[in-house]
Amino acid sequence: MPADDIDPWDDPTAKPLIRFDRVTKRFGEFTAINNLSLNIFETEFFALLGPSGCGKTTLMRMLAGFESPTEGHIFLSGQDLAPIPPNKRMVNMMFQSYALFPHLTIYDNIAFGLRRQKTPKAELAERVDEMLNLTRLEKFAHRKPDQISGGQRQRVALARSLAKKPKLLLLDEPLGALDKKLRQETQFELMDIQEKTGTTFVIVTHDQEEAMTVASRVAVMDEGQLVQVSTPDVIYEMPNSVYVADFIGDVNLIEGKAKKVEDGIDLNWAENQPTLHCKTNKSVSNGQICHLAIRPEKITIQSDTPETKNKVQGTILDIAYLGNISTYHVQLSSGHVIKAQTSNTRRIARRSFTWEDTVWLSWTETAGIVLDK
Amino acid sequence: MKRYSWFNVTSLAAGFAFLYLPILILIIYSFNENRLVTIWAGFSTKWYVELFQNELFLDAAWVTLQVAVISSTVATVLGVMAAYVLIRAGRFWGQTLFSGLIYAPLVMPEIITGLSLLLLFIGIGLDRGITTIVLAHTTFSMCFVSVVVSSRLVLFDRSLEEAALDLGCTHWQAFQLVTLPNILPAIISGWLLAFTLSLDDLVIASFSAGPGATTLPIRIWSSVRLGVSPEINALSTILIGFVTFGIILASLISKWKSLSNSTDL
Numbered sequence: 209m210p211a212d213d214i215d216p217w218d219d220p221t222a223k224p225l226i227r228f229d230r231v232t233k234r235f236g237e238f239t240a241i242n243n244l245s246l247n248i249f250e251t252e253f254f255a256l257l258g259p260s261g262c263g264k265t266t267l268m269r270m271l272a273g274f275e276s277p278t279e280g281h282i283f284l285s286g287q288d289l290a291p292i293p294p295n296k297r298m299v300n301m302m303f304q305s306y307a308l309f310p311h312l313t314i315y316d317n318i319a320f321g322l323r324r325q326k327t328p329k330a331e332l333a334e335r336v337d338e339m340l341n342l343t344r345l346e347k348f349a350h351r352k353p354d355q356i357s358g359g360q361r362q363r364v365a366l367a368r369s370l371a372k373k374p375k376l377l378l379l380d381e382p383l384g385a386l387d388k389k390l391r392q393e394t395q396f397e398l399m400d401i402q403e404k405t406g407t408t409f410v411i412v413t414h415d416q417e418e419a420m421t422v423a424s425r426v427a428v429m430d431e432g433q434l435v436q437v438s439t440p441d442v443i444y445e446m447p448n449s450v451y452v453a454d455f456i457g458d459v460n461l462i463e464g465k466a467k468k469v470e471d472g473i474d475l476n477w478a479e480n481q482p483t484l485h486c487k488t489n490k491s492v493s494n495g496q497i498c499h500l501a502i503r504p505e506k507i508t509i510q511s512d513t514p515e516t517k518n519k520v521q522g523t524i525l526d527i528a529y530l531g532n533i534s535t536y537h538v539q540l541s542s543g544h545v546i547k548a549q550t551s552n553t554r555r556i557a558r559r560s561f562t563w564e565d566t567v568w569l570s571w572t573e574t575a576g577i578v579l580d581k
Numbered sequence: 582m583k584r585y586s587w588f589n590v591t592s593l594a595a596g597f598a599f600l601y602l603p604i605l606i607l608i609i610y611s612f613n614e615n616r617l618v619t620i621w622a623g624f625s626t627k628w629y630v631e632l633f634q635n636e637l638f639l640d641a642a643w644v645t646l647q648v649a650v651i652s653s654t655v656a657t658v659l660g661v662m663a664a665y666v667l668i669r670a671g672r673f674w675g676q677t678l679f680s681g682l683i684y685a686p687l688v689m690p691e692i693i694t695g696l697s698l699l700l701l702f703i704g705i706g707l708d709r710g711i712t713t714i715v716l717a718h719t720t721f722s723m724c725f726v727s728v729v730v731s732s733r734l735v736l737f738d739r740s741l742e743e744a745a746l747d748l749g750c751t752h753w754q755a756f757q758l759v760t761l762p763n764i765l766p767a768i769i770s771g772w773l774l775a776f777t778l779s780l781d782d783l784v785i786a787s788f789s790a791g792p793g794a795t796t797l798p799i800r801i802w803s804s805v806r807l808g809v810s811p812e813i814n815a816l817s818t819i820l821i822g823f824v825t826f827g828i829i830l831a832s833l834i835s836k837w838k839s840l841s842n843s844t845d846l
């Protein structure tokens with residue numbers, strides 16, 4: 209991390225490690241990547257997030273060298289990658305299936321890349337031991353990949369791809385094959401290793417929680433384009449579109465006609481209902497259709513009439529009890545269903561609301577965000 | 582379920598009897614003292630001794646072995662290459678046609694294959710002998726190798742090759758260091774299949790063999806037409822021994838291969 213306060217992506221003078229310059233990739237008639245430009249900086253942990261088929265894997269495979277752009281250029285440290293074959297790039301990849309060589313031991317798997325570049329014996333042994341140590345695999349060095357567990361295989365794959373000290377490590381759905389508990393542990397392990405080695409990581413995932421946990425910046429992709437590229441908190445708190453708001457976490461989307469007022473807009477969202485007020489500096493024209501996005505945890509649920517301006521009344525349709533939190537699905541008289549979340553700070557027996565109860569939902573004028581696309 | 586129920590035992594016994602009883606009878610009668618093949622007159626190895634003094638059979642055996650080794654080796658190289666291209670090259674123009682053409686000899690009547698090869702050899706003026714038998718056997722056995730190897734390649738995870746490239750291999754190194762060791766059992770069994778096919782082929786060999794080179798099956802067939810002699814039984818027993826030894830060896834090799842840890846190159 210640079211010592212100054214400013215992050216490299218906000219610093220116009222910073223030189224990116226990877227630069228996608230108007231890259232397009234077509235497979236026959238199908239456009240996988242559409243005129244995409246993106247900068248990724250040194251020591252970043254960058255996540256490409258999107259549903260399957262959005263082009264994130266293609267983007268990664270172009271970095272590794274298994275695909276080449278139809279149009280545009282990709283630069284690594286200022287050097288055009290196009291003429292460099294995969295085996296000559298300072299880029300290594302951790303495959304989704306791990307792709308461990310079944311006929312080699314864990315030791316030989318990790319040493320494979322070093323042997324190809326004719327590393328001297330002593331140095332090779334030292335480096336492999338260092339990798340085994342880093343991934344806590346010393347005990348398994350002489351086993352074959354089919355003699356260890358899934359979590360251990362994942363670590364072998366990581367060690368093997370880090371052994372050559374790449375400038376850039378690509379991780380293709382690295383935790384997809386692990387169960388939830390192990391996945392969460394491994395996420396922290398990955399972040400640890402990334403910090404220790406100082407390598408730039410680019411991770412491809414469809415799991416938004418994973419992207420939010422590990423990444424310094426997240427790029428949300430859809431249909432071969434970047435929808436939003438930002439830090440996890442900005443992506444969550446200030447999504448730039450309905451697509452991003454809906455893709456990341458849980459959200460209530462209320463559609464309505466905007467009316468400009470002094471410090472924001474009033475949203476006329478249903479007949480015979482008071483308008484909803486939202487502070488924003490977005491320039492929205494009068495009468496424009498837009499969405500108000502509010503996260504369920506920012507909505508307060510209570511039985512008395514609240515004091516705030518934004519309030520709606522409804523009946524509880526469903527309660528999703530998750531242990532630490534509960535999500536209430538509240539149906540309004542207009543037919544809208546709004547989700548509100550509360551922390552279960554009290555025991556469930558003392559829960560104030562139950563099915564069919566009439567409740568008030570309210571939120572502050574800064575809780576929501578206005579989205580016009 | 583009981584493992585040794587009467588049904589399991591009976592069906593196993595019936596199945597093995599069906600497969601191996603004729604061979605067993607042949608082996609037993611090869612040690613028969615009597616000149617008449619079907620009448621038992623006591624144990625003897627004299628037919629083996631006579632066999633090894635029979636120049637005709639020994640020559641034929643030597644030709645057969647040469648043909649089998651060369652043709653199965655060439656067929657394995659060609660078959661692996663064909664399988665690799667058909668499975669790995671992705672979609673290319675005429676792919677379906679090519680794979681169809683490779684597999685067609687599997688179902689082609691041998692007599693047609695033999696006849697067409699004969700016409701070709703006459704047409705290009707190639708004298709019939711060991712060379713023509715080798716060419717003919719390579720032609721029909723490479724498709725078997727290709728079938729065996731491609732069924733293994735289909736299961737082989739392609740990202741393994743990509744990982745090898747990613748870690749600094751050239752395409753050839755990736756094939757040599759990663760693909761080859763992993764499909765080796767299939768290649769060995771393909772070679773053995775080609776070897777066995779060449780060893781026992783009669784029809785195609787009769788079309789492509791010349792006066793100077795006769796294979797063992799042709800020799801056996803022509804001598805049987807004069808009456809089955811116990812010598813033939815002895816010869817067949819040796820052949821069976823050969824094949825059994827080869828198969829046991831091959832399975833031991835692949836077993837040892839998968840157990841050994843020292844695969845460092």
